Amino acid sequence: MKMYKKLLALLLSGSMVLGLAACGGTQGNTETPGGESTPPVSESQAPQETGGTAATDPDSIPDTMTSEDGKYQVAFVTDVGQLKDKSFNQGTFDGVKLYAAANGLSYKYYQPANSSEATDDDRYNAMKAAVEGGAEVVVCAGYLQEAALRQAAMDYPDVPFIFIDGYPLDDDPDPAVEGNILANVAGIAFQEEQAGYLAGYAAVKDGFTKLGFSGGGGGTNDACCRFGYGYVQGANDAAKELGITVDMNYSWEYGATFSASTELQTMISGWYANGTEIVFACGGSMFQSISAAASANDGYVIGVDVDQSAESDTVVTSAMKGLSDAVQWAVGHVYDGTFEEIGGTGTSLGVKDNAVELPTAAESWRFETFTVEEYEALYQQMLDGTLVVDNDFSKLETTEWSNLNLNKI
Structure with a gap:
């Protein structure tokens, strides 16, 4: 297509x-x-x-x-x-x-x-x-x-x-x-929940089983909330298809102002040190702290809003909107x-x-096993309505995730 x-x-x-x-x-x-x-x-x-x-x-x-x-x-x-x-x-x-x-x-x-x-x-x-x-x-x-x-x-x-x-x-x-x-x-x-879903699904399909989400706005920004809720849904669905259970740290700490900070970098470094493999950096300049933590701990990052692959070798993909x-x-x-x-x-x-997506250019696509063709098939399911991503992020904490352990921090 x-x-x-x-x-x-x-x-x-x-x-x-x-x-x-x-x-x-x-x-x-x-x-x-x-x-x-x-x-x-x-x-x-x-x-x-x-x-x-x-x-x-x-x-x-x-x-x-x-x-x-x-x-x-x-x-x-x-x-x-x-x-x-x-x-x-x-x-x-x-x-x-x-x-x-x-x-x-x-x-x-x-x-x-x-x-x-x-x-x-x-x-x-x-x-x-x-x-x-x-x-x-x-x-x-x-x-x-x-x-x-x-x-x-x-x-x-x-x-x-x-x-x-x-x-x-x-x-x-x-x-x-x-x-x-x-x-x-x-x-x-x-509809950020769609972009978040694509990122979460792709990450788990690529082999990541210990994920993180660090959001901006302190949990009061609807756009970031939709990104995060979609990310959890995508990760859970991919894990269900694979017959595995994945873990996710999920936090709004140190993101109220969307700014880089030593406190945020310290927290995310702790996540990586304790096994987190990839973190969705969902909040403007927060990316700087999260990518720095990833670089220091051999971790990976998912960018937000625009293609952030040029900013750090740690970026595997970005949940983008137009x-x-x-x-x-x-x-x-x-x-x-x-x-x-x-x-x-x-x-x-x-x-x-065509207003939300993951970047598919060769220089931006850094998944090792999840392919562009698989991604396009998933995107088509959203496009034709066979896959509907829920946008009611108030359900995040009350939902019993079948294949995902959600650890809210």
Whole structure:
């Protein structure tokens, strides 16, 4: 089968399925993609060459630029952690740069003050600076942006905001009160449980029997929770097929800020020393601590969000989602005048949209016995609906896993 065409190419060809998805207990109309094609998207939705550069490598585009008029049209407000985290922030910013470069637009990133200790006021101030700096669209990364983004969207109703790993927002912060949906916020989420499943299944099929999961957000980030829950399901199912039982350490410790830390590295080093063979590093810059622990203990790592194989020889695979392509598609709706199609709603992207996957390039595929062909067959089962991965991560602790010993730390 044809595997992993770029999400953006799919969207431009019209085979993208737009769905409204419930995420993080949000309010308003929500659905999941139904698998039916929408009418073809007009050519005007594709990035147009208006004096820009049709770059395909985001690393070839500078992170900073100088606008002649001092205004920056496409703005990015980062999540916690580093801009160049080789993960969530960087993957999202790549989409901003690629769209801007292809369309001759100015762009700028804004990092909230106080780094990992950023407050809602810090995030709001970054969004305010972006709007006052001439932003025609503001891309905000991460669920922690919710409160600040709600206020910014109300204060600047004429500015479209794109909420990556987000959901529809209303004008009342009380989740028990149904407010008015903010039409200038487009929530873009992913079905991370599918990518997590692929990674967990592949790891066990490749011979790993002692696994780990180290997640960001302290267990309050729905995206990481879906990644982890899918990972457990995939590992359990693969073990069941093999007739074995596998062990898994599962923890949110030292990941609340998604940052690298000596405490996290020490904990993961202890896991490796006690027999853990591979750890899913699910949390931005946490990867640095986990890969360092793996290198020091002859262990292995599963990356997240983007292909992290180039960052360390310890990386066996990465549970990826199409951050860059989703950003380009959403920003495209602003500039072709169709933002109302996604504003005020949530879009959930998964295998049916070619938006989650494992990398299959030769330099990234480091499994020894699990083959690309086996992986493609598994992916096809998700695609045709014969394999459905549960996304209700509240079941993680109450489920009796048939072939997996889950050790929550």
